[in-house]
Amino acid sequence: MAEQEPIARAEQELEHHAHAGRYALVWIALLVLTVTTYLAARAPLPGGWHVAVALVIATAKGSLVVLFFMHLWDQRGANRLVFATSLVFVALLVGLTLLDNATRFPLANPPGSAGALPAGGANREPAPEAPR
Amino acid sequence: MQASPLAHHFESLEKQAHAARLGMWLFLATEVLLFTALFAAYGVYRFLYPEGFAQSSRSIETWIGFVNTLVLVTSSFTVAMGLDAAVKGNGRRTALLFAASVGLALVFLGFKAIEYAHHFQEGQLPGRYYTFEGVQAPGASLYFSLYFLITGLHAIHVIIGMSALAIVGALAWRGRFTGEYHIPVELAGLYWHLVDLVWIFVFPLIYLI
Known part of the structure; x- marks a missing residue:
């Protein structure tokens, strides 16, 4: 219990730290990736690549949302x-x-x-x- | 909620927050699997009818999905900023940012309504109601069955999510939350981010490929 105390406090401080700057960066990244996936779907790519590219970009966007907006990064x-x-x-x-x-x-x-x-x-x- | 937000069976607010968060994540895991069942169905029928799905996907307006993605991503950002304000103990700011998110959710639903009305006019409907002349390949009506199931279920989630944001936002405006206790703000936010997360996968699957 005594060992957990400083860890818990450090975690709490981390959670209570202002995240505004990080949120703004993630937001801009999400907007850029949305435009990228839209353009990639229009680009001439060999068959099958459209699906792969779209899913890779969607996974990247999803990871940003889960890790930073939903805080799994520091939980x-x-x-x-x-x-x-x-x-x-x-x-x-x-x-x-x-x-x-x-x-x-x-x-x-x-x-x-x-x-x-x-x-x-x-x-x-x-x-x-x-x-x- | 009583005067003290700490329920008597919890040792501290911090432990209560962790329990609440874990419960929310368990719920979100079931939500992920609910949508995954539909995505799996989409995968199977796209695999079986690649031509019908590709043509149908091209026959719907991509720009609406694109704009809606930008709208939802932005609403997720304002929700995250609302939590940031709550952490700093600024309930009014949280309420305003959540109100902005609810407004963006309404914009999203508005575009969706325009889109659905268009599909009804064109006969881009599931099963035997499919009368769209533009695409007559096998699998096209299956695409629209899945389209309405996936986007419809997502729209229901949008409505639930914006209701949760509205209620929590109103409570925040009345000063119910503090820098120490703001777990409802966080959980409503988590739900909204999940709605955003699902759409991030719906957009390319339905509109782009």
């Missing part, structure tokens, strides 16, 4: 652990779901979709009309 481990755990589940949910779809047997994909056989290409009756 206790427990809060960071909770947020990091939620990110693990985000990765599992999105990653495994996409992996499932990416490795499917073509006939398992709905008609009209990218991985499916062309309508009528299967050796029996043609596929029903694709949902629009």
Whole structure:
């Protein structure tokens, strides 16, 4: 308990320190990144790169918001652990779901979709009309 | 809230603040996963119907999403500045900055309303209500199903968030918070930043790619 005291006080001082300058910098960075992602979406890039660039910029913006506006940068481990755990589940949910779809047997994909056989290409009756 | 903000089961205000913050982060984690379920659905259908999604995404007005991103990011900044004022014990300033954030949230919802009205006119609607002539690729109506689910759920969060900011701002104006005790200001701010965080991912996924 006696050892924790100075740490807690230091943390409290850190939290109570004025953050106005830091907030302004983060805000400007967020505005710049928003304009960047808008322009990058218009730039001629090879296929697939638009998605990657947009997601990288979004992740950078999200990190700025979480670390500085939401103060995970200078908060206790427990809060960071909770947020990091939620990110693990985000990765599992999105990653495994996409992996499932990416490795499917073509006939398992709905008609009209990218991985499916062309309508009528299967050796029996043609596929029903694709949902629009 | 009683005269003293310290509840009797807490040893000190500081411990109470940490408990409140941890509880808020647990709640925010569930919110992140709520939106992730929709993003996963978006990922699957974008993967299955790349052409329909790309065309649909190009068929909506990018500038509205772009302006709304700037608006929300700025409102997050004013909320952060409001917390800064609360830390310094300046409740009036907190209230004014939160009022600015609520105003920006209204601007955001206004643009959203213009956008939704446009989609209804064009027939860019989910499922069998989809009558938009511009894009007839497979998956286009799925794109708009997800579009309305994601932006609609986000808009509900905007409304909840601006209500929280308005209530906490009013309390701050009446001098309920001090430099030592301002945890509601911080938690309302955390919620608002989450709303901003979700939009930061909605903007590129829905509008840009």
